[in-house]
Amino acid sequence: xxxxxxxxxxxKSQFSRKILVMGxxxxxxxxxxxxxxxxxxxxxxxxxxxxxxASHVSFYLGDGTHVELxxxxxxxxxxxxxxxxxxxxxxELQSWAPEGIHxxxxxQRISDNRISGSALRAFDIFFRMCGATGEVMTRVAIVTNMWxxxxxxxxxxxxxxxxxxxxxxxxxxxxxxxxxxxNNNPPKSALEIIHALVGRESPFSDPLKxxxxxxxxxxxxxxxxSAGEAIxxxxxxxxxxxxxxxxxxxxxxxxxxQDHDIETQEEIExxxxxxxxxxxxxxxxQAHLREQVExxxxxxxxxxxxxxxxx
Numbered sequence: 001x002x003x004x005x006x007x008x009x010x011x012k013s014q015f016s017r018k019i020l021v022m023g024x025x026x027x028x029x030x031x032x033x034x035x036x037x038x039x040x041x042x043x044x045x046x047x048x049x050x051x052x053x054a055s056h057v058s059f060y061l062g063d064g065t066h067v068e069l070x071x072x073x074x075x076x077x078x079x080x081x082x083x084x085x086x087x088x089x090x091x092e093l094q095s096w097a098p099e100g101i102h103x104x105x106x107x108q109r110i111s112d113n114r115i116s117g118s119a120l121r122a123f124d125i126f127f128r129m130c131g132a133t134g135e136v137m138t139r140v141a142i143v144t145n146m147w148x149x150x151x152x153x154x155x156x157x158x159x160x161x162x163x164x165x166x167x168x169x170x171x172x173x174x175x176x177x178x179x180x181x182x183n184n185n186p187p188k189s190a191l192e193i194i195h196a197l198v199g200r201e202s203p204f205s206d207p208l209k210x211x212x213x214x215x216x217x218x219x220x221x222x223x224x225x226s227a228g229e230a231i232x233x234x235x236x237x238x239x240x241x242x243x244x245x246x247x248x249x250x251x252x253x254x255x256x257x258q259d260h261d262i263e264t265q266e267e268i269e270x271x272x273x274x275x276x277x278x279x280x281x282x283x284x285x286q287a288h289l290r291e292q293v294e295x296x297x298x299x300x301x302x303x304x305x306x307x308x309x310x311x
Contacts, residue, residue: 016196023107025074100207131211
């Protein structure tokens with residue numbers, strides 16, 4: 001696909017402006033990037049993310065600014081997925097050091113009938129990853145996508161919910177200086193958003209460091225960071241919910257057994273099997289997190305005692 005009009009025009013800048021692109025799986029991150037950059041990133045047509053690791057795409061704005069976009073893996077309704085996305089994104093942020101990033105785009109589908117729990121949780125993790133400071137949030141653009149799938153009236157109502165509902169982290173981000181945009185006429189609207197963030201007239205010329213980077217540099221393991229703690233809390237809640245479900249199923253199974261209801265017993269056994277599989281997965285995640293802490297502690301102790309081995 002050739003680059004969109006004006007994407008390559010103008011005298012080229014020797015400086016790169018790096019933008020992190022995040023959002024739920026299926027929010028349109030890869031399509032957004034392909035539209036502005038003329039790239040061919042694989043686009044997801046389901047809830048399964050096509051972006052398993054971060055992808056990088058470079059292009060030039062019409063004013064000559066060189067832009068590099070990072071398409072991060074998408075959040076979906078899974079604790080393990082959220083951990084993987086956070087880890088992958090942090091790894092890529094570290095690979096971009098010391099240049100750092102200059103802005104962040106968070107894509108949100110306007111076509112969703114309601115703001116799902118997974119969407120709220122994903123943005124909360126994103127918000128914590130960035131940090132609740134004006135310094136970072138003024139570099140964040142919340143971009144509503146897929147306006148062609150809804151009427152203007154419906155889209156505006158959903159947009160108002162995102163912008164003004166004080167219970168949502170979207171409003172918290174906006175109150176701290178994040179900007180809100182509609183990608184309702186791509187590629188023009190998408191390019192305008194990027195121009196505002198990192199074009200030559202943008203005030204954001206210096207790279208920034210996100211809260212999660214500062215926390216890791218301060219000695220925390222990933223799950224001890226604010227974003228990681230949110231995921232760990234969700235993990236504990238899910239475990240407690242499943243354990244309560246097992247107790248209820250045990251009671252239901254006993255009643256079905258007393259009633260000689262073989263069909264119901266089999267249905268309960270299958271449901272119990274699925275819940276136990278989920279619990280085993282959660283326990284594996286916890287073991288992985290404990291291992292991270294132990295490794296971090298080991299290397300910290302090694303650093304602290306390294307002078308004893310010096311001659």
